[in-house]
Amino acid sequence: MQTLPKQQRFETLSYLPPLSDQQIAKQIQYILDKGYIPAVEFNENSDPTVFFWTLWKLPLFGARGTDEVLSEVRACRSEYSNCYVRVVGFDNIKQCQVLSFIVHKPR
Incomplete structure (x- = not known):
């Protein structure tokens, strides 16, 4: 077993290489399958002490497919x-965010 090199980590899936759009679509499909409401957020920094991100448009309440959400991810x-x-x-039952994952990191 080997320890990962020390570096800043970001939320869920951060130990993986950047996700492709196809991999992001699979995660979005999971969100939709569970009946969760997807949303896209952005922020200039992802420091764990920063709790507020800016919402890109409104949450996608009526999203039926991954293409709708992925289109908003690309636009953002x-x-x-x-x-x-x-x-x-x-x-919407627990009235809280139940998952999140980074889909873009600035260079």
Whole structure:
């Protein structure tokens, strides 16, 4: 067993190489399958002490497929390429965010 090199980690899946759009789509499908509401957020820094991210548009309440959500991810990445972008899933029963993962890191 080997220890990972010391570096800043970001939320869920951060130990993996950057996700492709196809891999992001699979994670989004999981969100939709669970009945969670997907949303896209961005922020200039992802420091763990920063609890507030800016919401990209409104949560995608009526999203039926991954293409709708992935389209918003691409638009946010394009407009805010200097920011971290993440996808979050909200549980409307528990009324809280139940998962999130980074889909873009600025270079």
